[in-house]
Amino acid sequence: GVKPVGSEIVGLLPKKAIEMAADFFLQLENFSPAQVFENKLADALSGAPLMTAKDGKLVGLARPFLEAVAAPTATPGGGSVSAFAGALAASLGHMVAGLSRKKKSQAAHVDQLSAALDDMRRTAEKLAEEIDRDAESYNAVMAAFKLPQGNAEEARLREEAIQKATKEAAEVPLQVAERTVALFERLGQLDGIVAASMRSDLQVARLMASAGARGALANVESNLDGLTDAAYVKSMRAKAAALRERLGDAPRAISA
């Protein structure tokens, strides 16, 4: 094959790409774009809006989602929070893999840690998208319940719409549960190759993945309670039970 001996950037590229590339290749310890003087200057000039006198820096990032959850509206509810917990677990796994990869002590595991880094980023992205999908599927169920039921035909169509929307509202958390259980297992495999100082971070990531998976399964089951298609319900319950076992739970009796 041909080995490139040089490269050139034609045109413009985002500053962030440069910072990320520098971080990646230099394997800097604890590098943050905030350490770039021009960025610090820009932050200072813009008045750093997230850093208010009252709020710490991080709570400012956390607050918008917390407030959306706390609001007395049914969405975002437990399903979205479960998907978010999974995304949080993957993000923490991403941090652990990223920091471990730069430690001399973990040099033997660089390839595995780089693969984990990619995996965690993709998983965090997928689970973050499920936050909205769950809310949308719940809203669709609510919309079906509001359909007219003035006569027998309308009532039949409404019931059909409810059943269809409720199946979808069970499928979304099942997918979240599948992803978070796989994530839970993947995080467990990292235990032997991450830096010792990051073990407790990895442990928190596993706790969040497990809580996200269990929360998603609670949402699957809650939706199954409203369905009349016994064969479908039975097959979904079997899938949920298999996922619970992978989380280390004792198998439970499966009923239709």
Next chain:
Amino acid sequence: GVKPVGSEIVGLLPKKAIEMAADFFLQLENFSPAQVFENKLADALSGAPLMTAKDGKLVGLARPFLEAVAAPTATPGGGSVSAFAGALAASLGHMVAGLSRKKKSQAAHVDQLSAALDDMRRTAEKLAEEIDRDAESYNAVMAAFKLPQGNAEEARLREEAIQKATKEAAEVPLQVAERTVALFERLGQLDGIVAASMRSDLQVARLMASAGARGALANVESNLDGLTDAAYVKSMRAKAAALRERLGDAPRAISA
């Protein structure tokens, strides 16, 4: 006593106070300030920046914190994520209490649910603040490790600073654990008085509180490993063990 027969607002007050008061007293179902026409108009005029073509509405709120966690910097790490999980649990509890309180079916429990609503809001706020406190206490430990150790006196002062900062870094997650365990118990007490349709949301809230508590305890223990004050370590381990028991874990042997 004297019974007020009227009241008057002198001067200005925030629009949000009016909306919240309307929501509280009218006990509206699913009310959101977005239903206020002027708010809708203001959102439309401001270009609703969080709603991009690619991102769903909720993931836009979730992403800033997820990205801060995923970044290859030691903070925010597992301690901050644990505090955030607790804040998320309290926020979800707030939603459940707020929606249940408005249901005719739960009319008998309005006072208890209103008390829970207040409690959940305060708890969410306190735990959200711990997100930054945890990061700051960890950064203080890192700063102590970077102190000079050129001679015996410097080395002694550095070791003292490390021990002091590490104690503080154990106290913060212990406080998070205390708050989230109390929250876990409080959420359990709500089980009998919330609307049946919100049971799975309450279940997710309990899972998040439990995961937050366990994550915080993992961080307490990880910091205790670095301490030389055996009496202090023993007393902290006893507190951690007592909290684990309240989460339903079997008691573990306590060692200094």
